[in-house]
Amino acid sequence: MVPCFRMTRRLRGRAELSAAAALEPCADLIGLASDWRAAGRVYHLPYGSLVGRVSNLLAAGRCVSVGDDLWDATRAIPVCALTGEAAGAAAALGVAAGIDPAAIDVRELQKALRERGGILSL
Numbered sequence: 646m647v648p649c650f651r652m653t654r655r656l657r658g659r660a661e662l663s664a665a666a667a668l669e670p671c672a673d674l675i676g677l678a679s680d681w682r683a684a685g686r687v688y689h690l691p692y693g694s695l696v697g698r699v700s701n702l703l704a705a706g707r708c709v710s711v712g713d714d715l716w717d718a719t720r721a722i723p724v725c726a727l728t729g730e731a732a733g734a735a736a737a738l739g740v741a742a743g744i745d746p747a748a749i750d751v752r753e754l755q756k757a758l759r760e761r762g763g764i765l766s767l
Contacts, residue, residue, distance in 0.1 A: 656702075658710030659747070660693030667715055673751045674765050675731040675758060680718045687767065688718065692754065695732050696747045703746050705732040727763075734758060 667688035675695070680686040694710040695703050704710070706725035718724070734757045739746035755765055 653707065655716070656695075656697055656704040656708050656710045658694050658704065659696045659698065660691050661710045661712055662688075662691065662694045662715055663712040664688075664714040664718075667711075670766075674755065676727040676763055676765060677767070678719065678724045678727060681721055682718060688715070690719075690724070690727065690731075692731065692735070692751050695728060695735070700745045700747065703732040703736060705729040730761065730763070731758060734761070 670689050671691040673692040675692050676690050678688045705728040707720045709728050711719050735746045735754050738749045
């Protein structure tokens, strides 16, 4: 038998997102995610949940900074793809500007994500 772990380690980021907070729009929005457990529920994912508390650290996928009440919804493949795209775009913007990705202009990140087809509002 092989043990299967659904919940593993996560980033303690600048923002730890809870299910209640994720229902409200945020200024540093990187994308929207549906909840496969509840039809019609849409979560707003902030950039702060990808940014580590140490410099030059971004997380994506199952490792983003969310609370236990939201982890099960954010570990699904579409959210992992969304956070991966946002983390990659943020890293590229940081490298291009010669700065820590945590210091990038989130509006520039949002613009880059929209240009790639990202949906940041309903």
